[in-house]
Amino acid sequence: MLNIGCHLSVSRGYAALAGEAIYTGSSCFQFFTRNPRGGGAKPIDEADIAEFLDIAGREGLNSFLAHAPYTINPCAAKPETLQFARQTMADDLTRMEWLPGNYYNFHPGSHVGQGIERGIQLIAETLDLTMFPEQRTTVLLETMAGKGSEVGSKFEELREIIDRTRLSDKLGVCLDTCHVYDAGYDIVGDLDGVLTEFDKRIGLDRLKCIHLNDSKNPYSSHKDRHEVIGGGSLGLEAIGRIINHPALRRLPFYLETPNELEGYKKEIALLRGLYLE
Ligand code: FE
Ligand code: FE
Ligand code: ZN
Secondary structure (H helix, E strand, C coil): CEEEEEECCCCHHHHHHHHHHHHHHHCCEECCCCCCCCCCCCCCCCHHHHHHHHHHHHCCCEEEECCCCCCCCCCCHHHHHHHHHHHHHHHHHHHHHHHCCCEEEEEECCCCCHHHHHHHHHHHHHHHHHCCCCCEEEEEEECCCCCEEECCHHHHHHHHHHHHHHCHEEEEEEEEEEHHHHCCCCCCCCHHHHHHHHHHHHHHEEEEEEEEEEECCCCCCCCCCCEECCCCCHHHHHHHHHHHHCCCCCCCCEEEECCCEEEHHHCCCCCHHHCCC
């Protein structure tokens, strides 16, 4: 069965989130750990978490993917900004222990003129300062579109971050289909070639999750604007090949398309229909 879900809001608590996941036909899902524009996270409500885990176990929900706020910059130049990113990630990873064995995804960051080399070094240091040996969460570096000074739009850069991080056995990659296409990896015309390149540079064993999005912009545009499934430059046919590819078909897929719950429900049904059992 296709393991697919969408991005949901945790603002009404985890048990409510499970209800939304089930409503949309999700078997996995992504959520923000806190307000995506940053700021404090709600204290953990143990009863709510227990209820959530109970529903998830009964309904077969799995592969919970927490997304770090996209405003933090783990390779910022300003010390206060860097410190804020590190505090946020450390707090998130501690909280993720309430949901053991799941995933925490973050954007590697923007080097803001410091250069790619310095950016990579700062990201590895951020991971060394926030990950801990006992953690049961796998931390995922997201492949980026390469807008501005974003680090992580090339597979080599992600490899370098992994190599420089101490607890690298707890690191993986989340491949965003909109981002890699915008970054110049032709997953429409040559999916096999891109996956061979991924395997050579990073290793397919590191690939843990897929963000499944269409793109509003053409190939190699370095833009990062998500489109609904089938409505953008990737198209439904290419997306069908992605979910069915032998190297990808067993991974969890997460939609981050511009949709409300109804739209997600329709896309999930559409994609389940395209999946070859
Ligand atoms: Fe993201
Ligand atoms: Fe993404
Ligand atoms: Zn994006």
